[in-house]
Amino acid sequence: MGVGILVEGLNAWYGSTHTLQDINLPIPANHATALIGPSGCGKSTFVRCLNRMHETNPIARATGVVKMGDIDIYKDASPVEIRRRVGMVFQRPNPFPTMSIYDNVISGLKLNGFRNRRILDETVERSLKQAALWEEVKDDLKKKSGASLSGGQQQRMCIARALAVDPEVLLMDEPASALDPVSTSKIEDLIFQLKSQYTIVIVTHNMQQAARVAENTGFFLNGKMVEFDSTHKIFTNPKDKRTEDYITGRFG
Amino acid sequence: MQNSPIREFLSKRGSGSLADNSFAAVMLLCALSIFAIVFFILTILILRSHQSLVQFGWKFFTRQAWDPVSGDFGALPFIYGTLATSLLALLMAVPLALGVAVFLTELCPRPLRAPISFLTELLAAIPSVVYGLWAVFVLVPLMRDHLGPFLVKTLGWTGFFEGANFGVGLLTASIILAIMILPIISSLTRDIMNAVPNSQREAVLALGATRWEMIRIGVLRNSRIGIVGAVMLGLGRALGETMAVTMVIGNHPDISKSLFAPGYTLASVIANEFSEATGDLYLSALIEIGLALFLVTIVVNTIARLMVWAVTRNAPARVH
Numbered sequence: 001m002g003v004g005i006l007v008e009g010l011n012a013w014y015g016s017t018h019t020l021q022d023i024n025l026p027i028p029a030n031h032a033t034a035l036i037g038p039s040g041c042g043k044s045t046f047v048r049c050l051n052r053m054h055e056t057n058p059i060a061r062a063t064g065v066v067k068m069g070d071i072d073i074y075k076d077a078s079p080v081e082i083r084r085r086v087g088m089v090f091q092r093p094n095p096f097p098t099m100s101i102y103d104n105v106i107s108g109l110k111l112n113g114f115r116n117r118r119i120l121d122e123t124v125e126r127s128l129k130q131a132a133l134w135e136e137v138k139d140d141l142k143k144k145s146g147a148s149l150s151g152g153q154q155q156r157m158c159i160a161r162a163l164a165v166d167p168e169v170l171l172m173d174e175p176a177s178a179l180d181p182v183s184t185s186k187i188e189d190l191i192f193q194l195k196s197q198y199t200i201v202i203v204t205h206n207m208q209q210a211a212r213v214a215e216n217t218g219f220f221l222n223g224k225m226v227e228f229d230s231t232h233k234i235f236t237n238p239k240d241k242r243t244e245d246y247i248t249g250r251f252g
Numbered sequence: 253m254q255n256s257p258i259r260e261f262l263s264k265r266g267s268g269s270l271a272d273n274s275f276a277a278v279m280l281l282c283a284l285s286i287f288a289i290v291f292f293i294l295t296i297l298i299l300r301s302h303q304s305l306v307q308f309g310w311k312f313f314t315r316q317a318w319d320p321v322s323g324d325f326g327a328l329p330f331i332y333g334t335l336a337t338s339l340l341a342l343l344m345a346v347p348l349a350l351g352v353a354v355f356l357t358e359l360c361p362r363p364l365r366a367p368i369s370f371l372t373e374l375l376a377a378i379p380s381v382v383y384g385l386w387a388v389f390v391l392v393p394l395m396r397d398h399l400g401p402f403l404v405k406t407l408g409w410t411g412f413f414e415g416a417n418f419g420v421g422l423l424t425a426s427i428i429l430a431i432m433i434l435p436i437i438s439s440l441t442r443d444i445m446n447a448v449p450n451s452q453r454e455a456v457l458a459l460g461a462t463r464w465e466m467i468r469i470g471v472l473r474n475s476r477i478g479i480v481g482a483v484m485l486g487l488g489r490a491l492g493e494t495m496a497v498t499m500v501i502g503n504h505p506d507i508s509k510s511l512f513a514p515g516y517t518l519a520s521v522i523a524n525e526f527s528e529a530t531g532d533l534y535l536s537a538l539i540e541i542g543l544a545l546f547l548v549t550i551v552v553n554t555i556a557r558l559m560v561w562a563v564t565r566n567a568p569a570r571v572h
Binding site: 077078080081084085109112113114116119123164165166 | 256257258259261262265267268269272
């Protein structure tokens with residue numbers, strides 16, 4: 001399988017705290033990669049480094065190489081360009097409350113000045129279908145505010161919003177942690193559907209979730225990546241003692 | 253994905269860094285213009301008050317004389333009048349404004365909320381000369397015939413209510429100021445309290461708090477910095493308010509303990525005497541009064557900032 005994102009020697013800091021220490025990781029293209037680990041281990045910081053979201057915090061800093069194809073995202077491009085190619089879904093649904101569902105979904109295109117009505121309409125339908133929300137909202141697209149949906153629907157709308165700009169990579173930072181089990185399983189199905197078209201990186205606290213959706217899993221601990229392997233291997237026969245302790249619930 | 257007109261479109265868009273940088277530069281200019289304006293005003297005030305600055309030096313701010321005929325000038329009575337009326341006004345307006353804000357955000361039945369908010373904001377839109385007129389025709393007689401005698405009877409022993417009561421004076425000016433700064437403080441405070449997330453109120457209520465305890469811990473405590481900001485804006489307006497105060501304060505440069513006594517403020521002496529200032533020294537003394545008002549505002553704001561800092565210094569730091 002091809003490499004979607006190649007991470008080499010990535011270090012990140014919050015103020016004086018060294019939150020990521022020398023991470024090396026080839027993230028396979030068109031597959032889902034899960035990142036697990038206890039709270040504060042650096043996995044969220046890691047995904048936020050992949051679209052240069054980390055540096056939006058004034059006290060944060062990152063060094064290292066993150067390559068998408070031939071482009072080093074920290075050297076060869078601006079954060080703006082990177083974020084057009086790398087979509088992100090956050091822990092809590094963050095719809096734009098003043099916009100209709102339709103406007104929420106195309107907001108990424110609108111702000112870039114995309115005006116073609118026909119393609120906008122098609123994109124809304126395509127992304128909402130990809131996010132498995134189309135059937136539930138197709139009659140109220142322009143009538144209802146994005147914030148009037150239920151939490152699970154909001155999160156799927158946010159996924160549709162991220163997909164509308166047709167990114168190559170989709171980053172998901174605990175996308176289901178604020179949702180009920182039914183919504184969670186819908187999101188997991190989605191990830192399963194989407195991963196053939198997009199490179200997906202998903203941070204999760206839920207180890208079953210990692211096992212269900214991802215081919216590969218990385219285990220983070222105290223700012224270091226302890227182990228990265230196929231999900232099957234990580235959960236059945238981990239090489240590192242610390243990984244084994246974590247997945248068997250002996251700590252964390 | 254192979255097709256994607258969208259990807260093609262987006263890949264042709266530039267980094268937008270030129271636009272972003274020019275935007276940042278324009279915003280920086282806007283911010284710098286504030287410095288420029290302050291600097292410009294201060295420079296002019298200092299230049300134009302040169303004669304008086306040379307003649308009286310720093311003593312100008314501590315001298316009590318104000319005698320245009322013999323050319324003897326000092327700012328102390330005006331500084332006293334400004335500070336006394338403004339602080340008294342705050343003393344009356346702040347509790348009232350907090351009450352209005354707490355009522356509007358926490359207790360008011362929904363249908364009443366909009367009308368009361370609208371009325372409070374309407375108060376802020378009334379021109380100050382209209383407040384002045386109202387004070388002359390309503391507040392002054394009320395003070396002379398009812399409120400004044402009542403205060404003498406109940407609080408006369410404090411010594412704050414002595415001498416002849418003509419209805420005009422420091423107290424009347426303070427009351428009209430309090431009414432004028434009430435709307436700005438209460439509507440800002442209301443907005444600040446509205447911004448406190450409901451989860452904070454619920455967290456306190458769930459501990460078994462009464463409604464008052466919920467308001468104290470969940471709402472007031474969370475908005476205290478914003479409330480100080482609102483009070484400072486009100487104080488700023490009180491310090492500089494000219495017209496209404498001029499109409500009811502009595503316009504006499506005295507420093508008197510009695511709140512019935514006529515006074516004078518920095519702003520109202522400029523308004524009253526600027527057009528009839530004869531002689532360069534008189535004029536430059538009046539401009540130096542403007543400088544004094546400027547300095548008083550700065551000092552008062554600095555003290556308020558220090559108070560906020562002192563209160564929040566030992567507060568637990570917020571994460572993120």
